[in-house]
Amino acid sequence: MPEKTTPLYEVFLRPRNGLAHRHVGSLHAADDVMALQSARDVYTRRGEAGSIWVVRSDSIIATNPADKDVDFAPSDPEHKPYRHPTFYKIPPEVGHM
């Protein structure tokens, strides 16, 4: 009988308070507790984290790379440059704004 496989978890670390958690990789674990413990052993052997998040990979809802243009073209700065401060000309005498 083939062995059952363990679910995949994604691991996020926050190096210290004041920073956001950042994705560092993934790992297999039988349950949430083991996932946290493994994340500590596998991804934080040199003080990389003050906080760890783990989440089941199958719980993540993501955009599809094939839809990249449909999803993100509207926010392309080339199409909507007026959403950026550098689009606007300010009289030089006014100085930094």
Added chain:
Amino acid sequence: MYAQGLIGEKLEATEDDAFLKRFQDRIDAGDIIEPMDEMPAAYRRTLIRQMSQHAHSEIVGMHPEGNWVTRAPTLRRKLQLLAKIQDEAGHGLYIYSATETLGVSREELVEQLLSGKAKYSSVFNYPTLTWADIAVIGWLADGAAIMNQIPLCRCSYGPYARAMVLVCKEESFHQRQGYEAMVALMNGSPEQRRMGQDAVNRWWWPCLMMFGPSDTQSANSAQGMKWKIKNFTNDGLRQKFINATVPQAQHIGIEIPDKGLHFDEETKTWVHGEIDWEEFWRVVKGEGPCNRERLAARQEAAAEGAWVREAMLAYAEKQEARSTKTAA
């Protein structure tokens, strides 16, 4: 790692020209390929092979070193060795999970290792006979691995590149602790110096072979470089390694066991003598001094650990069932 990862792979792509051109344009533009992106089947297959062989190498690489944990000369050296071995396990896991993003399960990959279908770096099929071997593995084998891995931090496949960044950060400690242990030996008694030299005599050539076959024998180099899953040629990396290492050896009075080794004033490089490629292929094909022992050790570990994995899952299921009952 492990330029040996491409040995025997067929890199010809099977998709139509428009698809391949679109992909190649992305690579040429310096775009990084991420897991769900479209990619040629051969790119995916080659990466699975290269990355899983890399992961297997990290795992099998723990065995020669594990041999000396209980006999490390001091507590400090023992702690270093334990930390290094734990890193190798971590590296194996980073790379396995990066490989899984290509649509293959870790169980499948491990099964390929256990059945002997998948290869790992040939260097780990040599025995660690003395403590000096541990020093030399850190200095030379990890040194060679770093040479290979640093360019991979900029390879075209995102998860592999990111795993390599983690690995390279940690690997630097491995090389430095190895060289430091080597310095200690070479500053020691005549017997210790002999031990150091003897270990280099046995490991020098296997370490040069870590870079894989000569470019003249390696048909896959060109395609691998086009896809940026290999950023330097085998011979190019080997040369970089020799140039970096020879002065380190000279500094501690180690003689490189290569009668043909000489400095070429014109190119400012150390030119090495003939590599015994017959030995290389023998070891790759399973006839090295420790191939059987390494594989048997992995198989034993998998079999002995089966009940733990089973209990772990049973416990997880029980907890899950309990929480559903409470919720209901």
